[in-house]
Amino acid sequence: MRLGIVGGSGLYQMAAVEDAELVEIETPWGKPSDSLLLGRIGDTPVAFLPRHGRGHRLTPTELNYRANIAALKMVGCTDVLSISACGSFREELPPGTFVLVDQYVDRTRRRTNSFFGDGVVAHVSLAQPSCGSLADVTEDALKALGLSHRRGGSYLVMEGPQFSSRAESLLYRAAGLDVIGMTAMPEAALAREAELCYQTVAMVTDFDAWHGEHEAVDVAQVLEVLHRNVANSQSLVVAVAERLGGRATACASGCRTALDHAVITDRSVWPEDTVARLAVVAGRVLK
Ligand SMILES: CSC[C@H]1O[C@H](OP(=O)(O)O)[C@H](O)[C@@H]1O
């Protein structure tokens, strides 16, 4: 097993990784956002990838989500913990709260959202896009650390890079959504296609643009909360790795068999080059 950690805004280092080495990976979809930091936290092998690259060089739209997820799969990840900054639509989820996201509403417009295509069509289920077992472990870690958190929450994924207008923010809040960010899709969808257990931990940094008594979100606000909480995010990753203790989650959510009935294209017409490219993420079912 290996635990993948995708670090979001403000989380570009993982000092707790022992026997660390930086590894450059080239995937069939190109290069991930940066080199991967491989090593272990206690008995758990880990791979850390800063989502926007070290120095935060890539916008949410520019990110090569396919290369990021494929790279994690290629270095043996079975489970992926994704750490993200987010805005909140709820008074009871103030800055500093960690939300274990279980649902997404995808409002992105300019991203490639599947490994499939080019002659091999597959449809995985995203009815339950997060891994309940990885969420159990993460919730346990949050409780042990005494971090303010909520289990479950819906995350609106916007294209960005601009933040929402006040009208959009009010609309999403009225729709009953919990948090907003720019990166969880297609990351979660691709993790499902790659049969990885995936869980987003979204850390609230602001009240987006709906709140009458708080300034609308800006980067200074987000960074201020992130800097105050970066040690908490790092402790959380360590606590999750310790709880895994070198064993992949006993996934009860079907993440690792997501492709069992997903490929609809008749194998007699699978193009050889597409099958070869897909081998690193879907080789289990393309034999
Ligand atoms: C720096 S504010 C907007 C930026 O922060 C979040 O990034 P991530 O999800 O990688 O933590 C948000 O999605 C935006 O990309």
Ligand SMILES: Nc1ncnc2[nH]cnc12
């Ligand atoms: N309000 C917000 N909207 C989108 N992405 C964010 N990341 C942090 N806060 C955000």
